[in-house]
Amino acid sequence: MPTLFKAATWNVNSLRLRLPQVLQWLTEYQPDALLLQETKVEDALFPHAELLQAGWHAAFTGQKSYNGVAILARTPPANPTYGFLSNPSATVGQARVMAATVAGVRLLNLYLPQGEATDSPKFAYKEAMYAALTPEVTALATEYPQLIVAGDFNIAADARDVPVDAKRAEKQVMFTPAEQGWLQNFQAQSGLRDALRLINQDAGIYSWYDYRMYARAPHHGWRIDYHMLSPALAPKVKQVTHHTAVRALVQPSDHVPVMVELEL
DNA sequence: ATGGCGCCGTTTCGGCGA
Numbered sequence: 479m480p481t482l483f484k485a486a487t488w489n490v491n492s493l494r495l496r497l498p499q500v501l502q503w504l505t506e507y508q509p510d511a512l513l514l515q516e517t518k519v520e521d522a523l524f525p526h527a528e529l530l531q532a533g534w535h536a537a538f539t540g541q542k543s544y545n546g547v548a549i550l551a552r553t554p555p556a557n558p559t560y561g562f563l564s565n566p567s568a569t570v571g572q573a574r575v576m577a578a579t580v581a582g583v584r585l586l587n588l589y590l591p592q593g594e595a596t597d598s599p600k601f602a603y604k605e606a607m608y609a610a611l612t613p614e615v616t617a618l619a620t621e622y623p624q625l626i627v628a629g630d631f632n633i634a635a636d637a638r639d640v641p642v643d644a645k646r647a648e649k650q651v652m653f654t655p656a657e658q659g660w661l662q663n664f665q666a667q668s669g670l671r672d673a674l675r676l677i678n679q680d681a682g683i684y685s686w687y688d689y690r691m692y693a694r695a696p697h698h699g700w701r702i703d704y705h706m707l708s709p710a711l712a713p714k715v716k717q718v719t720h721h722t723a724v725r726a727l728v729q730p731s732d733h734v735p736v737m738v739e740l741e742l
Numbered sequence: 743a744t745g746g747c748g749c750c751g752t753t754t755c756g757g758c759g760a
Contacts, residue, residue, distance in 0.1 A: 543750045689747035
C-alpha cells in the first residue's frame with residue numbers, strides 16, 4: 479500500500495514573528511515534515527513549547543539575528559545532525575545546515591548564502607558552501623537512498639525561474655552564469671533531481687518575492703527554493719506546490735512554502 | 743521591474759538579507 483509523504487520547505491524570515499502563520503499553515507496542510515530556514519532565533523529562545531503544544535516536534539539549530547534552520551514533524555525528527563559532516567569548517571558559526579530522518583526519509587535542510595554581490599566575500603563564501611555541498615550530499619545519498627535535500631538555495635536554476643529575460647537576470651546575483659554552474663554541478667555530481675522539473679516544465683513558478691518589488695509587481699518572483707530528490711525518490715514524486723497565497727498575508731515572509739508529495 | 747522593504751538588537755538606526 480503506497481504511503482503519501484509530504485515534505486515542505488519555507489524560509490520564514492524570523493520564526494518568532496511568523497509563528498502564527500507557520501502554525502496555521504501546518505494545521506491546514508499537515509505535512510510529514512516542514513523544513514524552516516532563517517528562523518533567526520538562538521536555541522534557548524526557540525518556540526519549542528508552542529510547537530509541541532500544537533503537536534509538532536522540532537530539531538533545530540539557530541543563532542541570534544541571522545540564519546537558523548529547523549525540521550518540524552509529528553514525531554521527533556530522528557538522528558539530527560548539524561552542519562556539513564564531511565567538512566565541518568564550511569559551516570562554522572553559521573546555522574545554515576541540518577539533517578534528520580522522518581518516516582524513513584533523510585532530510586537535509588539548507589539555507590545557502592545569497593552572496594550579496596560578485597565581488598563580496600559573501601559571494602566567495604557562497605561558492606565555498608556549494609563546493610562543500612556536493613561531496614556532503616554524495617556521501618549522504620550513499621548512506622540514505624531515500625534522501626531529500628531541500629531549502630533555500632539562493633540560485634535560480636534556469637530562465638523559467640526568473641521574472642525577466644535571462645540575459646538581464648544573469649547580471650544579478652542568484653542568476654549569474656557562475657552560480658547557475660554551481661547548481662548544475664551540484665545536481666550532476668550528486669545525482670539528485672529538482673522535484674518540480676520532474677513533473678512540470680512551466681515558467682513563472684516562484685518561491686521568493688522581493689519585499690521591495692511586491693507592491694508594484696506582485697507576480698514577479700524568483701524560484702530559489704527547491705526539493706532535490708535522490709534517484710530512489712525521484713520516480714515517486716506526485717506533486718510540487720508553491721503556496722503563493724501565503725505571500726499576500728499581513729506581515730508575510732518574502733518566501734512562500736513549497737511542498738513536495740511523494741508516493742512511497 | 744532597477745526601486746526599495748523588513749528583519750534584528752546591550753534597538754529607535756545601522757547592519758544585513760534577497
